[in-house]
Amino acid sequence: MFDFINRMFGKESSNSKTVATERLRLVLVHDRANVSPHMLNALKEDLIRVISEYMEIDQAALEVNLNQEDNSVALVANIPVLKMKRNYASGAPSAAGGR
Template identity: 65%
Template structure:
């Protein structure tokens, strides 16, 4: 009913504030990640720790970055695998030693 009335009076139902908010959200993902390179660096180190529990990876060839496609931002990690472990344990201590 209300939608109809709004349309009747020629108002675009996608309010421009929604567009503003969405653009702001995307731009801030990049701003905040770009401003603190430590964030991606710390994330990378944590990723190495977690993944190493399951796989032997090439930590020097590991890349972590943000990719933007139209209206979403994705975290993209390129992790070269050297070897899959035959046995794994979820306890972090054993995994680090292995």
């Protein structure tokens, strides 16, 4: 019913173009991730490197996935922490250095 009223007044939300671009955006997030599993792997390695500067993590149990719900895609990471690093010097650039 609301849809009908919206359509009568030509509201944005009823535009099929908006629906198309939104569906396309979601499907491409998944397509592109599937095409390049090595992208997820590279991300995983980068995450490990960055996080390891702050805490000790279980690298073997680390999981990174793209989860799709109705109309959003989320990057979900499960990273078991083994130990926090005590000697993290706040403010100072880390010894390990970034890229």
